Structure formats: structure tokens, C-alpha cells
Amino acid sequence: MSVIRRKLAAARAAMAEGTPGADRGWRLALARAARDAMKLPLEVPSLRLSRASLAELLEMPADRALFAVLEGPAEGMGLLVISPPILQGMIEQQTLGRVQSHAASPRKPTRTDAAMVAGLIDAALVGLEQTLAQEADLVWAGGFRYASFLDDPRPLGLLLEDFSYRILQAEVSLAHGVRTGQVLLALPAEGRGAMPSYPAPETQDDTDAPAFASALAERVEGATSxxxxxxTRVTLPLATIMSLRVGEVMALxxxxxxxxxxxxxxxxxxxxxxxxxxxxxxxxxxxxxxxxxxxxxxxxxxxxxxxxxxxxxxxxxxxxx
Structure with a gap:
């Protein structure tokens, strides 16, 4: 097996075991979506990837958070939750042009709030999918888009299927630390999406071997040597060598x-x-x-x-x- 094929095989094995692709990809996707959709500096100081049951998932979001229901491959459904401080910062950026240093009192999210952040949500999900195009995590993290908004988490127990979910909990900082909070992404653990498009291994056409050998031989034979x-070679005492002078005749x-x-x-x-x-x-x-x-x-x-x-x-x- 060639060196290139061995490296590709090792990379595929690592992908099959599950790499931190979704972790890394979600950080980048969130930051780029906020920058492109709102011109809002967003950083993710920490992010945790875990698994949870539906019951455990419903206990994670903060009060008065925005709940965005996501639709994915094979009628799968996911959830994206934006905590109140982050939601307020995103709304302020779009309405006032900047994030206020003093956060307003938390309020119940509205349908207008959801409409204002829906574009960012979709942009982040598309960015995540593109980042994972050649990684195994694409199977469960790709293909989801914003579908609807809930201001009350109680119907989630009926909307979402009762099985295991992969949870990406991102601690988010807006406008270089002016506002901090959490963005939670929950998707079905058993992926239903498209398989990643691994790069095809490079193969050598046997018909090209004679031409390659001939070209290589031509280059080698044309090299300078x-x-x-x-x-003749003579051996002399060191003292004799040290005493040699210009014009002196040596016997060979x-x-x-x-x-x-x-x-x-x-x-x-x-x-x-x-x-x-x-x-x-x-x-x-x-x-x-x-x-x-x-x-x-x-x-x-x-x-x-x-x-x-x-x-x-x-x-x-x-x-x-």
C-alpha cells in the first residue's frame, strides 16, 4: 500500500471513530454567521459536546430563552436555544447598531425576535454542514434548518422524538465580552443525513509507468556528475608535508x-x-x-x-x- 493510501485509510478510521469535527465546526460557524449576518463580533470561549435523553435536554435551557425548532433529514427534528443575554445582544445589534453595555431585564421572546435571528441560525447551520463536508459528524450534524419558534418549552416534549440527542453547549461572548451567555444546539444522536464525501484515493495508471520511467531516466542521465x-597517490610524513615550498619537485x-x-x-x-x-x-x-x-x-x-x-x-x- 502506498504512503498516500495509508494516510487516507488512517484518516478515514479516525473519522469513523468520531472526531471533534462538530465541536470545531460549530465554533467557526457561529462566529462567521454573526459576522456576516449582523456584523457582530462573536466568540466561543468554551464548548461542550455531550449526549442526553429528551428529558435531560428539556431541563438544560435557561428561563425565557428563545427556542428554535429545526427540521432535518428524514423528518428529523432538532432544537437550538439562545439564552436571554445573547438574544438581547443580537436584537440590539440589529436595532441600535451595537450591543449595550447594560443588559435590559429579561423578557419573553416574541415572534419578531425569532424572525430577526432566523437568518443567523440558518447561516450557522449551513456553515456547520460545509465545515463537516468530509467528516463523519456530518451524518448527524448536517442538513438542519430553522423551521419554527416556541416561546414556551412545554410543547417540546410532544414535538421532539424521545431518544438520545447530541448536545453542543457553547458559551458565547458578544462584542468582545460586552454580553455573555449560552447557545445550545441539540440534534438526534443517530444521524439520518448524508454521508461525508471523502476524497478519492489517488491511483497510479499502470499504462503511465513506462512513460514515467523514461522521463525519470532522461532527467537522471542529464544530471551533472x-x-x-x-x-597517483603518495604517503608522506607530516613534517615533509609541512616543509613543502612553491617550486619544489616531488618524485612520483x-x-x-x-x-x-x-x-x-x-x-x-x-x-x-x-x-x-x-x-x-x-x-x-x-x-x-x-x-x-x-x-x-x-x-x-x-x-x-x-x-x-x-x-x-x-x-x-x-x-x-
Whole structure:
């Protein structure tokens, strides 16, 4: 299995186990919806994801909160509850242009209040769905929209189905802390929505393999490779080396102009050559090629008979040669 396929498989496994996608997505969706729909700065300092029965859910909302009933996939129903301080702040932002520093006394929400925040609710739910497009949480958190408003929570026990709900309780701050409160989102725990659209794994077409190999070989063969020509190697005492002077003549008893070693930058011998000249340039005629195991071969890196012209010949050698 390729590295890319292993990473995709691991990501899918993590999604199947349930990631904090809805947690992260709801924070972003709420903030963006408030910014776009009301030009209202909204932050979510904390958010808790939990499960609860219908009876437990009905005990969570604060008094005089706004209850927005949501419709979702397969006739599923959810609930979004906005606490009084947050609802008042949203209404003030739309009517006065800013959130008042002193909150008014809590009052019973009206149908007008619900109409004024319905757009923000839908925008937040759409944003959550888009954020979860490739995450497993989309199955239960996607596809819900605002349906109706209740000013009294008592009918909720009849409207909502009696099973487990996933609860997103967000502690919300408006206008950089001027108003704080809670926004609660409750959706059926067993998702009925669309499955996430996972990215398709990348596959390699076998018919492209020869073309790819040919292109790769062309690039590799065109790469620059540095070679060094070694006439001979001598070992001298350190004192002798330290005393060498410019113009001093050194004896090279084992050197032979017809036995030059061609070496790579790693010191490995890749061929043998004979020193000469070609068109006024110092040149090497390869006489023998050497394989990776050090034995002579006709298919090594440097082929016998090839001509290597490394640089211009000094004038003294040209006259002597």
C-alpha cells in the first residue's frame, strides 16, 4: 500500500471513530454567521459536546430563552436555544447598531425576535454542514434548518422524538465580552443525513509507468556528475608535508600517464584512462571501465573508448606535448 493510501485509510478510521469535527465546526460557524449576518463580533470561549435523553435536554435551557425548532433529514427534528443575554445582544445589534453595555431585564421572546435571528441560525447551520463536508459528524450534524419558534418549552416534549440527542453547549461572548451567555444546539444522536464525501484515493495508471520511467531516466542521465582524475597517490610524513615550498619537485615513482584513475566525489574508481590532448585541451582516453564491485566491465559508469576533456591545457604542456 502506498504512503498516500495509508494516510487516507488512517484518516478515514479516525473519522469513523468520531472526531471533534462538530465541536470545531460549530465554533467557526457561529462566529462567521454573526459576522456576516449582523456584523457582530462573536466568540466561543468554551464548548461542550455531550449526549442526553429528551428529558435531560428539556431541563438544560435557561428561563425565557428563545427556542428554535429545526427540521432535518428524514423528518428529523432538532432544537437550538439562545439564552436571554445573547438574544438581547443580537436584537440590539440589529436595532441600535451595537450591543449595550447594560443588559435590559429579561423578557419573553416574541415572534419578531425569532424572525430577526432566523437568518443567523440558518447561516450557522449551513456553515456547520460545509465545515463537516468530509467528516463523519456530518451524518448527524448536517442538513438542519430553522423551521419554527416556541416561546414556551412545554410543547417540546410532544414535538421532539424521545431518544438520545447530541448536545453542543457553547458559551458565547458578544462584542468582545460586552454580553455573555449560552447557545445550545441539540440534534438526534443517530444521524439520518448524508454521508461525508471523502476524497478519492489517488491511483497510479499502470499504462503511465513506462512513460514515467523514461522521463525519470532522461532527467537522471542529464544530471551533472563531477569526476576527478588521479595520477597517483603518495604517503608522506607530516613534517615533509609541512616543509613543502612553491617550486619544489616531488618524485612520483608509481605515476604513469597511461594509467590515470577516474574517481567519483566519493572516492570510488569508475574507470581507468590514458592522459593526452585533444584540440589543444588536456584529455583522457578511457581505457578500462570499472563496476561497483571493482572488477572490469563493459557496462560501468564510464565506457572504454570515451574521450573526457576536462579543461584547457597549460601553455607549457602544449609546447612540450
Amino acid at each position: 563531477e569526476l576527478q582524475a588521479a595520477l 615513482p608509481t605515476a604513469a600517464l597511461d594509467h590515470i584513475s577516474i574517481e567519483g566525489t566519493d572516492g570510488r574508481t569508475v574507470g581507468l584512462a590514458k592522459l593526452g590532448q585533444n584540440r589543444g585541451m588536456r584529455a583522457l582516453r578511457v581505457t578500462r571501465s570499472v563496476g561497483q564491485d571493482g572488477t572490469a566491465t563493459g557496462q560501468a559508469e564510464v565506457q572504454a573508448g570515451n574521450l573526457i576533456v576536462p579543461m584547457a591545457m597549460p601553455e607549457q604542456m602544449r609546447q612540450a606535448g
